[in-house]
Amino acid sequence: MxxxxxxxxxxxxxxxxxxxxxxxxxxxxxxxxxxxxxxxxxxxxxxxxxxxxxxxxxxxxxxxxxxxxxxxxxxxxxxxxxxxxxxxxxxxxxxxxxxxxxxxxxxxxxxxxxxxxxxxxxxxxxxxxxxxxxxxxxxxxxxxxxxxxxxxxxxxxxxxxxxxxxxxxxxxxxxxxxxxxxxxxxxxxxxxxxxxxxxxxxxxxxxxxxxxxxxxxxxxxxxxxxxxxxxxxxxxxxxxxxxxYNLLFGSVELTKPEGPPRIFVVAGGGHGISRYRELQKRKIPFATGILFESDVDCQVAKELSDHVVTAPPFEPMTERQFRKAADLLTACEAVIDAGTPAGTLNHYNTELIRLAEDRGIPVYRGKDAEVPV
Amino acid sequence: MKAGNSQIAKEPGPVIRLGNRSRFTLVILILIALLIPALLLNVNIGSVPIAAGDVFRMIWDAIRYGLANLFTNGGFADKLQSVTGSSTESQILFTIRIPRILLAAVLGGALSVSGYLLQVFFRNPIAGPFVLGISSGAKMVVGITLVFLGSFFSGVSSFTMLAAAFIGSLLVTAVVLLFSQKVRNMSMLLVIGIMVSYICGAVTDFCITFASDHDVANLTSWSMGTFSGASWQNVGTALLVCIPGTVAALLLSKPIGAYALGEGYAQSMGIRVRPFRVLLILLSSLLSACVTAIAGPISFVGIAVPHITRSLLKSSKPSFMIPATFLCGAVFCVFCDLIARTVFAPTELSIGTVTSVFGAPVVIYMMVNRRRGMED
Known part of the structure; x- marks a missing residue:
């Protein structure tokens, strides 16, 4: 033309x-x-x-x-x-x-x-x-x-x-x-x-x-x-x-909180986004996982945290990813369970919460749980 | 566009009106209805009252014999002379009052249109030849001309006065324009106008100090603003300048309407903005200069009358505004002149005194009631 x-x-x-x-x-x-x-x-x-x-x-x-x-x-x-x-x-x-x-x-x-x-x-x-x-x-x-x-x-x-x-x-x-x-x-x-x-x-x-x-x-x-x-x-x-700046969504997230992660968020399937943003507002650095790379939580998490444990999509999560997440989790003061349902591919996330409970790290559940940090 | 309201109607869509033509017609009719008694009262009232019946009779005779005289190549000259010059009354009527009201009407209209054009130019309803100091500038140059040239030549012709006033108007307009580039704020523009008028006033006073007594007397009465010096020659000059000036303004209606949206949009619609602006300023200065040269500076007419007209029309459509403003200015000045002549008779007030009394409150009202968003 x-x-x-x-x-x-x-x-x-x-x-x-x-x-x-x-x-x-x-x-x-x-x-x-x-x-x-x-x-x-x-x-x-x-x-x-x-x-x-x-x-x-x-x-x-x-x-x-x-x-x-x-x-x-x-x-x-x-x-x-x-x-x-x-x-x-x-x-x-x-x-x-x-x-x-x-x-x-x-x-x-x-x-x-x-x-x-x-x-x-x-x-x-x-x-x-x-x-x-x-x-x-x-x-x-x-x-x-x-x-x-x-x-x-x-x-x-x-x-x-x-x-x-x-x-x-x-x-x-x-x-x-x-x-x-x-x-x-x-x-x-x-x-x-x-x-x-x-x-x-x-x-x-x-x-x-x-x-x-x-x-x-x-x-x-x-x-x-x-x-x-x-x-x-x-x-x-x-x-x-x-x-x-998220190029795919054309959306903007505010600046990441600085420092070593203090809270670990177990998330996936979009349940984590509101928790991430809440932590960002309170300027609390966090780690999160294990997220499939195709997960919407993953898109946002990467903009708000340097410590995101990811897994390739459409494959079950692996022992290696679990260990990486477990290392981050055990260094944190508290764990948030964002409420993602457990399935066959992401059962390691359930393991992560069990690990936290075994180590005596407080776990906060549900949408409205206050995290006293 | 047919008679009545121009409409865009398409079944069953709503009717869109573009300019309320019936309201315009109504306003024009009302203004004409006001102008006729105003003219009659003016002719009628004075130190020598002339009965309305006599006025009609004399004017009718004058027109009748005048026309007959024209067609018979001077065959009715005696009759015409007997009508216009026979009695004191007819002399007062034909050599004083009629030229005076005609002058008041034409100059009032021209001054109002001049103010309207300035308002278009500055896109600011508070602009006017008097408040921006343009009348004072005209007065200054006329003053200088009267005092310094008047002593070399036996008299100063009305054409020289007109040229002097025009130069003075343009001079001050140029100064105000220069400042208006720096300040976009309309209150500041007013302050600058007032300051410029003071400077011009000071220069005029300076001239007066060095002028002869005879010139001072002339200059003082003229500088107060008055229609009392009216003569048929003045009426002729006024008509010759003001009518073509107003018609020219009317021919500019289309770009004036588009210019209301600002220079950027005006340019995008195909207006050559710079020549258009020059034309606006020249026309406005020419009209106000003509008024100032003949009747002296007259305050607040140029700013108040367009505002009143706009409120009457409830529209700012230029092709409505220009004729209505002219007519409204004519009515306003004829009434003001009537008041100036009669209220403290036999002492006559200057026309500026009366127009200020009626015009200034209108300006104050506008300043107080200007809408939000108009400040910047």
């Missing part, structure tokens, strides 16, 4: 000073590109440059096969619509009127709206599920509602490309999902190319066809999310400690 949007050796910055150089993006029609990166990395600067709000320093931006510098403002407006972070405060304008400004490039010199324009406004409002807000004063809306109206405004402009700067910034999780679903729909059904910046790496991974990792002078990486995921770019991008 032919590239619809392309940047070639683009350098952007303010007042002639280069902030980021060598930005090379190639994007087909109907794809979603998300810019991710730490605060102040220059995501907005890139977006402003490709929307011509900021003059580029060098390099070229192409829409279709044409350099955007050669588009007239009106032609450009028919190609590209934006949702900005600017907090707008139009006085006494209804939502329908705000959305209708998106018809600007299509109306005559007096801005007269034809029935066709009015229909586009209605459709756009319907698409963002905001038809009921049409007659409301824009200033009376909540942040989430405003963002939907601004998206409707951009949609109403009937662009080939929508550029959004942090569109999820003020939204609660439900609206975030709704907004991203709408964008996915625009890309899929209307073949609109979407370029945006997001703070939520997990959402970016899920919605995007391509990710652009922005940090400092150059682009860290550009490619499909899977590729970025495999290369551990995310951790480097945000300077995260190893493991604290």
């Amino acid at each position: 032919e590239n619809y949007f392309k940047t070639d050796g683009l350098a952007v910055g303010y007042n002639g000073r280069i902030l980021i150089h060598d930005i090379n993006i190639e994007l087909e029609k109907g794809k979603i590109l998300t810019l991710i990166g730490p605060n102040g990395a220059g995501k907005s600067t890139i977006l402003k440059s490709i929307t011509r709000q900021l003059e580029t320093i060098s390099g070229t931006v192409f829409i279709g096969s044409k350099d955007i510098v050669s588009w007239s403002p009106k032609e450009m407006a028919k190609k590209m619509a934006v949702v900005l972070t600017d907090r707008i405060r139009p006085e006494l304008m209804t939502c329908a009127e705000v959305v209708a400004t998106g018809r600007y490039p299509y109306t005559n010199a007096f801005g007269k709206l034809t029935p066709r324009d009015a229909e586009a406004v209605r459709e756009a409002l319907e698409l963002v599920h905001a038809l009921d807000l049409a007659g409301r004063d824009f200033m009376t809306l909540s942040d989430g509602q405003r963002q939907r109206i601004m998206l409707a405004r951009a949609i109403c402009q009937e662009p080939q490309i929508i550029v959004l700067d942090e569109p999820t910034a003020y939204l609660d999780i439900r609206y975030k999902i709704e907004l991203l679903d709408i964008l996915r729909g625009m890309a899929g059904q209307r073949n609109v190319t979407v370029i945006m910046s997001l703070h939520e790496i997990d959402l970016a991974m899920k919605i995007s066809d391509y990710l652009l990792c922005v940090k400092g002078d150059t682009i860290d990486a550009f490619g499909p999310p899977d590729e970025i995921l495999e290369n551990h770019t995310i951790e480097q991008l945000y300077e995260l400690q190893d493991g604290s």
